[in-house]
Amino acid sequence: MSSRKNERLINLTIALLATKRYLTKSEIFRTIDGYEGSSESKERMFERDKDDLRKLGIDIEVGGIDPLFDDEAGYRISPSSYALNLGQLTGSEIALLSLAAESWRGAAMSDAAQSALNKLNSLGIQSDFQSIPTLAPKMLVNSSNFLPIVRALTELKAITFDYISKDLSMENRQVQPYGMSSSHGHWYLIGHDTKRDALRVFRLDRISSSVELTGKSGAYAVPGGFNAEKVLSERLFEPQATARVKIRQGKGHTLMANAQRISDGDDFTVYEIPYGNRQKFIDSLLWHGDDVIVESPEDLRAEIISILELLVKTHA
Amino acid sequence: MPRERAASGLERTARLLDLVPYISSHQGISVKELGEVFHTTENHLVEDLTTLWMCGLPGYTPLELMEISFESGYVTIQNAQTLQRPRALSKDEALSLILGLNALHDQVSSENPTVALEINALINKLSDVVGASITSRISNTNEVSASIRSTLIAAISIRQRVEITYHSIARDSVTTRTIVPLDSQINNEVEYIFAFCELSHSHRTFRLDRILSARKSQTPMTEKSLNEMSDEVGKLTASISISSRHRDVNEILNIQIPSGDVSGSFHVAIEVFSQDWLTRAVMSLGGAATVSQPLAASVAQRASKALLGYKI
Numbered sequence: 001m002s003s004r005k006n007e008r009l010i011n012l013t014i015a016l017l018a019t020k021r022y023l024t025k026s027e028i029f030r031t032i033d034g035y036e037g038s039s040e041s042k043e044r045m046f047e048r049d050k051d052d053l054r055k056l057g058i059d060i061e062v063g064g065i066d067p068l069f070d071d072e073a074g075y076r077i078s079p080s081s082y083a084l085n086l087g088q089l090t091g092s093e094i095a096l097l098s099l100a101a102e103s104w105r106g107a108a109m110s111d112a113a114q115s116a117l118n119k120l121n122s123l124g125i126q127s128d129f130q131s132i133p134t135l136a137p138k139m140l141v142n143s144s145n146f147l148p149i150v151r152a153l154t155e156l157k158a159i160t161f162d163y164i165s166k167d168l169s170m171e172n173r174q175v176q177p178y179g180m181s182s183s184h185g186h187w188y189l190i191g192h193d194t195k196r197d198a199l200r201v202f203r204l205d206r207i208s209s210s211v212e213l214t215g216k217s218g219a220y221a222v223p224g225g226f227n228a229e230k231v232l233s234e235r236l237f238e239p240q241a242t243a244r245v246k247i248r249q250g251k252g253h254t255l256m257a258n259a260q261r262i263s264d265g266d267d268f269t270v271y272e273i274p275y276g277n278r279q280k281f282i283d284s285l286l287w288h289g290d291d292v293i294v295e296s297p298e299d300l301r302a303e304i305i306s307i308l309e310l311l312v313k314t315h316a
Numbered sequence: 317m318p319r320e321r322a323a324s325g326l327e328r329t330a331r332l333l334d335l336v337p338y339i340s341s342h343q344g345i346s347v348k349e350l351g352e353v354f355h356t357t358e359n360h361l362v363e364d365l366t367t368l369w370m371c372g373l374p375g376y377t378p379l380e381l382m383e384i385s386f387e388s389g390y391v392t393i394q395n396a397q398t399l400q401r402p403r404a405l406s407k408d409e410a411l412s413l414i415l416g417l418n419a420l421h422d423q424v425s426s427e428n429p430t431v432a433l434e435i436n437a438l439i440n441k442l443s444d445v446v447g448a449s450i451t452s453r454i455s456n457t458n459e460v461s462a463s464i465r466s467t468l469i470a471a472i473s474i475r476q477r478v479e480i481t482y483h484s485i486a487r488d489s490v491t492t493r494t495i496v497p498l499d500s501q502i503n504n505e506v507e508y509i510f511a512f513c514e515l516s517h518s519h520r521t522f523r524l525d526r527i528l529s530a531r532k533s534q535t536p537m538t539e540k541s542l543n544e545m546s547d548e549v550g551k552l553t554a555s556i557s558i559s560s561r562h563r564d565v566n567e568i569l570n571i572q573i574p575s576g577d578v579s580g581s582f583h584v585a586i587e588v589f590s591q592d593w594l595t596r597a598v599m600s601l602g603g604a605a606t607v608s609q610p611l612a613a614s615v616a617q618r619a620s621k622a623l624l625g626y627k628i
Binding site: 005164 | 325326328329330332333334337338340341342353354355363366367368370371372373374375376398399401402403404405406407408409410411412413414415416417419420422423424428430431434435438441442446447449450452453454455456457465466469485488489507561562563564566596597598599600601602603606607612613615616618619620621622623624625626
């Protein structure tokens, strides 16, 4: 974009912000610097300029049409919609917002956070760190798909991407994003998978392509009362079954989060352990080797035994 | 790629609009510092200021134009009332602050309830920008303890000793040890602290979310520990054959098996810090991966031992 065009956009913004009444197109072309050429080319310039300002989030009001006198539409930018307005902010609130922005350093939303911070610092309010912590938390997500998904979520736009499934095959998915939530260092997208016509959860680092936004804004509705954190923890951790497992004393800490103690022995204690994903549960039982012994259900016990036998065979 | 160029053009327009209120509230700021704040070079910034110099209210006589001076290397602006207030936050910007505030809230809520309330009030104000329902749709609360992280990160720059209690998944035990944090690494979006561990007299990698507590130690390192710390880091290379194509294999071993239609088994050499960890990882993959000797023996031995428990 040329400096001339930028100049014109800035001058247009200033004129539309400063005006008390709506400016008609002919007034704009006559008074604002940079509208040149035939009337069609001026029209085209103006249409593109309006589009560009809207893309920057600057809302141009159209109005002032009085059918009795004039049929030409007028334009202006309302100063209250243009300017940042978070009410009165105190110095310590500015400090807290600075820490919040700082937490994105090097992560997915660092550009957005930095420009937010520049705007806040333009208010001319001295930050006051006296009563608040001075160390910012740290955001870790740096996937380049984070921001596109955030935008799709806020605009209610459908997205499409390639996803690595359990058997490492790749499949194109079409999703209406409902929400995103993080758990144990991973971010998850929760949404309606339109091909499967069902709610699905996707881990962000398993998306193998870039996320593309498709279709119009507001293309779907999120179910009322939807809560991303709640849905995610149900999907990831909701128990489906219970196993009875003997655990060596002082071991198996990772298995015992929701376990119920049944009986004590000399070396082992018997627990009832609820589990959600069967495969993940088997993986974690195997991780603990001879410190855990599955008593029931029978099919789980049998599967563990056969995997252990396989491991002995392949590693002998 | 015309689309990208258009986008970067608009970024410049945005910067021009945002420069005016920033300079207005930081009269006399140096061109260099202004460039750093707006992540741009001094040359670009001078171009920006030159463009702004031509802008103002219709009429465009010196009375209407903004008055910008920067020849001295320090920037001042006058006659810029119309653009003096910063632009409203975009949805992206507001959301970045909300998520940052959520994390901050987790960090302070137990120690400082007053500040926690103040943070909640700010989150509510910002929610109006993005739409009220968004805070329940995007959430990052209750993540890894931020206060433990800040203690460890602060220790890195000054090589301070930190006493931690650590839940070692590999050994499945909780231990108290003194470490000297040397580096923080983020792998696969999980954060690790690489440190010299005085308990094991060697360098170790700790998962941040398994550190249960961290407390600064008041005493400096001993001469002996300092000597041990300068030794080479011990690594182990294992050769692994992967027979079943499963996403868990990639994720647990932190390797890349190419996806797509590749059949047959796949060989990979990986570097590991801990033999105990590798043995357990291979077992939990349940036969999808086979490790070569000499580590194979430890897998076979561990599996046989586990089988004994089932044969009583």
